[in-house]
Amino acid sequence: MSLTSLNQARAVARPTREEMLNRDISVQHFWNQNRDLFESAWAEWQAENEAKLPQLDSSIFDPKLRAAVEQAWADPTAEGAVKNLWEEVFPGVYRAQFFDVERLAALREYLDGVADADIPLRPPYGIVLNRGGAMLDPRSEGYLAAPGFQGFYREMMDAYMRPVSRLLFPDVVGYDTQTFGFSIRWQASKDTSLRPHSDASAVTLNINLNLPGEGYSGSAVSFIDPVSRRVEKLTFEPGTALIHHGSVPHASEPITEGERYNFVLWLYGQHGQIPHDGIPTPQISAKDRWSVPTEEFDNFAPF
Numbered sequence: 211m212s213l214t215s216l217n218q219a220r221a222v223a224r225p226t227r228e229e230m231l232n233r234d235i236s237v238q239h240f241w242n243q244n245r246d247l248f249e250s251a252w253a254e255w256q257a258e259n260e261a262k263l264p265q266l267d268s269s270i271f272d273p274k275l276r277a278a279v280e281q282a283w284a285d286p287t288a289e290g291a292v293k294n295l296w297e298e299v300f301p302g303v304y305r306a307q308f309f310d311v312e313r314l315a316a317l318r319e320y321l322d323g324v325a326d327a328d329i330p331l332r333p334p335y336g337i338v339l340n341r342g343g344a345m346l347d348p349r350s351e352g353y354l355a356a357p358g359f360q361g362f363y364r365e366m367m368d369a370y371m372r373p374v375s376r377l378l379f380p381d382v383v384g385y386d387t388q389t390f391g392f393s394i395r396w397q398a399s400k401d402t403s404l405r406p407h408s409d410a411s412a413v414t415l416n417i418n419l420n421l422p423g424e425g426y427s428g429s430a431v432s433f434i435d436p437v438s439r440r441v442e443k444l445t446f447e448p449g450t451a452l453i454h455h456g457s458v459p460h461a462s463e464p465i466t467e468g469e470r471y472n473f474v475l476w477l478y479g480q481h482g483q484i485p486h487d488g489i490p491t492p493q494i495s496a497k498d499r500w501s502v503p504t505e506e507f508d509n510f511a512p513f
């Protein structure tokens with residue numbers, strides 16, 4: 211009897227945390243050699259669980275944001291309503307309700323199902339290893355390849371993140387064709403904090419996934435204004451998002467109790483290009499802001 215992809219994927223010997231932290235070459239081989247196997251395993255997992263998995267569709271987005279975004283796709287001259295939903299809460303950092311608080315439980319239930327699938331998933335290790343997280347973009351080894359999730363991820367990037375980024379940060383136009391993303395789970399006494407850094411992205415969207423009442427202590431994201439040197443700790447309500455140029459310095463403060471879940475999504479140009487100060491800002495029409503680039507995805511992944 212031949213094993214299904216799902217059973218094969220579950221049975222593969224996995225790299226250790228040590229090997230991952232040391233960026234051992236065997237770890238990269240592991241993900242590359244098993245790429246096709248894990249992709250089929252995720253497809254099988256989805257087929258097996260279709261009936262009990264929550265649907266990830268547009269109803270996950272906050273109704274006000276969704277209505278404004280859908281209106282802007284239908285008529286780009288109405289894009290101002292999308293921009294108005296974002297409040298500048300720190301120089302260059304904007305906040306909005308991104309996911310519907312009422313639908314967050316469905317998204318989290320889906321992600322719990324993913325964790326229970328027992329298919330190897332590569333945790334993000336950009337600066338530190340975050341054990342509870344996963345890589346989301348197909349360019350990443352060991353990414354969350356379930357087709358249902360991928361459809362949702364693509365909608366989030368193409369229909370929401372890119373046009374919002376172009377509206378708020380006109381200089382990123384042209385540096386926004388490529389997508390990248392990961393999820394994080396900050397846990398007291400496990401993976402707790404991240405030192406001050408900037409992201410290798412043109413734009414970063416950080417969306418909180420905590421359920422109402424699912425509290426935690428600490429774990430603010432501190433932003434540093436390079437002009438005034440002012441530092442401010444920003445916190446997230448369930449389903450809210452912050453968006454900023456990757457270049458704005460920030461840090462994750464230690465979590466001391468509970469857990470904080472989020473998606474961190476990046477846009478950048480081909481081969482990881484990002485805009486630099488002093489480049490002329492391209493002037494594009496509203497219609498062009500609400501469009502999906504035709505450039506192919508390259509394979510560049512920053513980590």
Ligand SMILES: O=C(O)CCC(=O)C(=O)O
Binds near residue numbers: 336416474
């Ligand atoms: O703690 C956060 O939400 C921010 C994480 C972050 O800055 C990063 O992963 O680059």
Ligand SMILES: [Fe+2]
Binds near residue numbers: 407408409460
């Ligand atoms: Fe960051």
